[in-house]
Amino acid sequence: MGFSSQAGHVAFMTQATQDTFPAGFASGAIAMKLKTGSLGANRDLLTPDPEIGGGRDIVDSYLGAVVFAGDYEFYTRFNALLTLLYAGLGTKAVTSPGGTSEVTSLTKSGTISGGTFTITYSAQTTAAIAWDATAAQVQAALEALSNVAPGDVAVSGGPIATAPFILTWRGNLLGNITQPTADATSLTGSTPGITVATDTGGTTYVGAAVHTFYPSDASSLPFLSIEERIGAGLEVFHYTDAVVNTLHFESDANGYLMGTAGIIARKQVAGASPLDPSSYFDELPMVVGTNITVTYNAVSLPAKSFSFDLTNNFEDDDFRLGSFFVGDLTPKRREVTVGFTIRESDNATWRQATYGTSGATSVGGLTTKQELIITMATYESIPGTTPTLFYTMKIVIPKAILEPYTLSASGDDIIESDITMHAVRPNASTPLMRVEVTTAKTTVN
Numbered sequence: 246m247g248f249s250s251q252a253g254h255v256a257f258m259t260q261a262t263q264d265t266f267p268a269g270f271a272s273g274a275i276a277m278k279l280k281t282g283s284l285g286a287n288r289d290l291l292t293p294d295p296e297i298g299g300g301r302d303i304v305d306s307y308l309g310a311v312v313f314a315g316d317y318e319f320y321t322r323f324n325a326l327l328t329l330l331y332a333g334l335g336t337k338a339v340t341s342p343g344g345t346s347e348v349t350s351l352t353k354s355g356t357i358s359g360g361t362f363t364i365t366y367s368a369q370t371t372a373a374i375a376w377d378a379t380a381a382q383v384q385a386a387l388e389a390l391s392n393v394a395p396g397d398v399a400v401s402g403g404p405i406a407t408a409p410f411i412l413t414w415r416g417n418l419l420g421n422i423t424q425p426t427a428d429a430t431s432l433t434g435s436t437p438g439i440t441v442a443t444d445t446g447g448t449t450y451v452g453a454a455v456h457t458f459y460p461s462d463a464s465s466l467p468f469l470s471i472e473e474r475i476g477a478g479l480e481v482f483h484y485t486d487a488v489v490n491t492l493h494f495e496s497d498a499n500g501y502l503m504g505t506a507g508i509i510a511r512k513q514v515a516g517a518s519p520l521d522p523s524s525y526f527d528e529l530p531m532v533v534g535t536n537i538t539v540t541y542n543a544v545s546l547p548a549k550s551f552s553f554d555l556t557n558n559f560e561d562d563d564f565r566l567g568s569f570f571v572g573d574l575t576p577k578r579r580e581v582t583v584g585f586t587i588r589e590s591d592n593a594t595w596r597q598a599t600y601g602t603s604g605a606t607s608v609g610g611l612t613t614k615q616e617l618i619i620t621m622a623t624y625e626s627i628p629g630t631t632p633t634l635f636y637t638m639k640i641v642i643p644k645a646i647l648e649p650y651t652l653s654a655s656g657d658d659i660i661e662s663d664i665t666m667h668a669v670r671p672n673a674s675t676p677l678m679r680v681e682v683t684t685a686k687t688t689v690n
Contacts, residue, residue, distance in 0.1 A: 427439040482514065488574050554580070585663070
């Protein structure tokens with residue numbers, strides 16, 4: 246009889262020491278149900294060239310150095326994703342939404358009849374805000390700051406000339422915030438000013454954890470240890486010194502959120518005793534395209550599908566004399582791209598991609614860099630959260646550039662375009678991207 250390929254599993258956890266499979270793997274690992282995939286041995290059979298005067302037959306062959314690589318394709322569930330994101334990006338932080346939100350009021354003094362003002366939060370200052378701006382416009386200005394994510398503040402009230410703005414801090418900024426300040430020097434009127442006050446009389450939240458991941462600038466990324474069971478009992482492998490070389494997410498509007506992790510590992514041991522994964526499988530709800538939103542420059546993008554790709558470009562051929570294994574796994578240039586299929590509703594996107602700005606009418610050389618946010622959530626809520634929270638992953642790219650593309654018409658079909666965005670980092674102090682995952686789990690395995 247043959248072996249069923251589906252009667253297997255993959256489990257993984259971060260590895261504290263190079264070359265050492267964790268002793269606590271059985272209690273610390275998390276398992277993921279795969280759609281398909283495994284790691285394979287990339288190894289050459291070394292056969293000598295025939296020598297002058299030799300025979301017609303090969304005398305012997307030897308096995309060369311080896312590296313193990315492959316792709317795991319899966320339906321995205323957020324607990325297992327924590328470990329893959331940490332391994333692929335390298336920097337993590339966790340905050341708990343549990344606590345009491347603080348509330349900040351912005352109240353005018355004197356009279357205000359024109360001009361602009363700004364708000365500074367923790368050394369980051371908004372762009373100029375018009376004197377008659379709405380609450381939504383003030384919230385958008387705050388969320389454009391690198392240290393205020395969408396969902397971190399809710400703004401109500403205003404405009405400032407007639408009513409105070411009320412800023413309710415939540416999400417990653419739930420709890421003790423740094424009181425913001427307001428600069429009213431550009432407002433006009435009779436001795437115009439803005440008074441800022443903060444108190445802790447907001448809503449009490451009982452929540453899960455918000456994990457935030459950033460790309461690391463270090464010369465190495467975290468190692469994983471992996472257990473891979475192939476078939477019902479065909480083989481069980483243990484891998485050490487495994488790295489996440491690529492991460493890919495994709496979804497259609499009428500489909501599931503799928504993920505693919507490209508893994509490279511230095512060492513493999515066969516014949517390991519398999520763990521019972523039933524207690525540590527990630528069984529969280531899945532995400533469908535009807536609950537995925539794409540926002541570019543604070544405007545909802547009419548995307549029919551999307552794909553996200555992180556590539557670390559690990560060097561995987563550092564073979565050295567006296568060893569079967571690669572000497573090191575070094576990440577090189579990092580690449581982050583996002584692709585969409587959109588229905589063209591106006592010419593602004595194409596002009597920005599091809600001419601450089603949405604208002605241009607001829608070719609230019611500069612590129613427009615704007616914020617891109619992709620939010621993915623389950624329909625099922627996280628049990629016990631108050632107010633209700635959902636399992637969520639949010640990808641935020643502060644500076645995304647559109648790749649030029651061609652407008653194409655086909656008969657009477659609706660005009661659709663495949664577009665690609667590239668993440669760039671013009672300011673070294675601002676991370677290339679961040680990924681926020683909200684889930685009940687408070688640790689990364």
